[in-house]
Amino acid sequence: MPVHYFLVLSALLFSIGVYGVLARQNAVLVLLSIELMLNAVNINLVAFSAYLGEGALSGQVFALFVIAVAAAEVGVGLAIVILIYRNRQTVDVDEMSLMKW
Amino acid sequence: MSADTWQQVVFWVLAVAMTFAAIRVVTARNVVHAALYLVATLLGAASMYVLLFAEFVAWVQVLVYVGAIVVLMLFGLMLTRADIGKANFDNDQRVLAAICSAALFGVTAWVLVDAFEGEEISLARETGTTTENIGQAIFSSYVLPFEVVSVLLLAALVGAVVISRRDPVDEEDDR
Numbered sequence: 625m626p627v628h629y630f631l632v633l634s635a636l637l638f639s640i641g642v643y644g645v646l647a648r649q650n651a652v653l654v655l656l657s658i659e660l661m662l663n664a665v666n667i668n669l670v671a672f673s674a675y676l677g678e679g680a681l682s683g684q685v686f687a688l689f690v691i692a693v694a695a696a697e698v699g700v701g702l703a704i705v706i707l708i709y710r711n712r713q714t715v716d717v718d719e720m721s722l723m724k725w
Numbered sequence: 726m727s728a729d730t731w732q733q734v735v736f737w738v739l740a741v742a743m744t745f746a747a748i749r750v751v752t753a754r755n756v757v758h759a760a761l762y763l764v765a766t767l768l769g770a771a772s773m774y775v776l777l778f779a780e781f782v783a784w785v786q787v788l789v790y791v792g793a794i795v796v797l798m799l800f801g802l803m804l805t806r807a808d809i810g811k812a813n814f815d816n817d818q819r820v821l822a823a824i825c826s827a828a829l830f831g832v833t834a835w836v837l838v839d840a841f842e843g844e845e846i847s848l849a850r851e852t853g854t855t856t857e858n859i860g861q862a863i864f865s866s867y868v869l870p871f872e873v874v875s876v877l878l879l880a881a882l883v884g885a886v887v888i889s890r891r892d893p894v895d896e897e898d899d900r
Contacts, residue, residue: 625732625846630773631837633740637747637766639830644751646822647815652801653756656763659794660747663770666786674777674846681862684779688863691782691789692874696881698794702801703885709805718816 630671637664651705651715655698662694728848735776743769756802760795767791777846781856 637660644657666687673683709715746765753759767790774783863871 625729625736625848626842627844627846628838628841629733629736629740630777630846631841632834633743633773635830635833635837636744638833639826640744640747640751642829643822643826646825647819648751649816650756652798652805653751653759655801656759656798657751659763659790659798660750660766663767663790666782667770667773670774670777670779670782671846673779675844677847678850681858684782684859685862685867687774687779687782688785688859689867689870689874691785692878695789695794696878698797699881699885700888702797703889705801706804706889715805 627671627675630667634664634667634671637661637667649716649718651708651717651720652702654717655701655705658701659694659698662690666690732776732848735772739769739772739776743773757799760798760802763798764791764795767795778850781859 641657641659641661641664644660645654648654648657669683669687669690671683673680673687676683705715708720712719743766746762746769749762750759750766753762767786771783771786771791774780774786
């Protein structure tokens with residue numbers, strides 16, 4: 625099984641996630657696109673782990689760490705989104721320009 | 726058919742399904758549909774992990790991503806009342822964003838194919854990586870990052886509670 629199939633698939637998923645982050649306006653949908661990108665990275669890590677052979681577990685362990693960090697990121701991210709919604713009645717990222725120069 | 730042919734058939738079916746679902750995640754007009762298409766993509770990724778001999782990572786993916794993160798996302802969508810099905814959720818940079826992501830895909834795909842074409846994942850193994858092996862790796866070589874991740878999760882937990890909790894002063898005003 626050629627390893628570059630998996631790598632190109634994860635590159636494709638990552639690019640779709642980049643498109644979502646750039647083109648979406650709703651903050652929760654931007655978070656969904658970020659999950660897509662993190663997932664693409666995980667596929668890459670597990671593919672390299674399989675490519676390096678049976679003893680190479682670093683890729684899989686690292687994928688588990690990425691999943692844990694993604695969970696933490698979503699928890700804090702959604703808390704911030706809900707706080708902004710409570711204060712400004714919108715989750716539109718184009719309107720959150722308070723900290724822009 | 727040989728094991729390799731079967732693996733390739735499964736790979737292509739999953740890859741097409743995942744790509745379709747991922748595109749729907751970033752283009753769907755209905756926010757709940759976007760979240761449900763994300764579930765399809767994540768389950769496809771879990772199947773990819775099984776294909777790559779990583780059963781434990783696959784089950785963690787199903788439990789943490791599909792079980793917890795997507796549910797959190799749905800809560801976020803419901804709590805922010807994001808005009809389900811009505812509004813336009815894309816901004817006016819759509820064409821620019823499409824060009825950027827297509828260029829990114831072109832460059833990364835070209836680099837990866839150039840570097841790894843002809844390299845094969847060996848199928849000559851009886852079972853996947855056992856959970857025992859992963860556990861031993863985490864608690865021997867990777868015990869320090871493991872502890873750091875647990876502290877990070879605790880910090881995120883406390884942070885999320887502190888951020889999203891109402892100020893007592895505001896609450897008195899509301900009454």
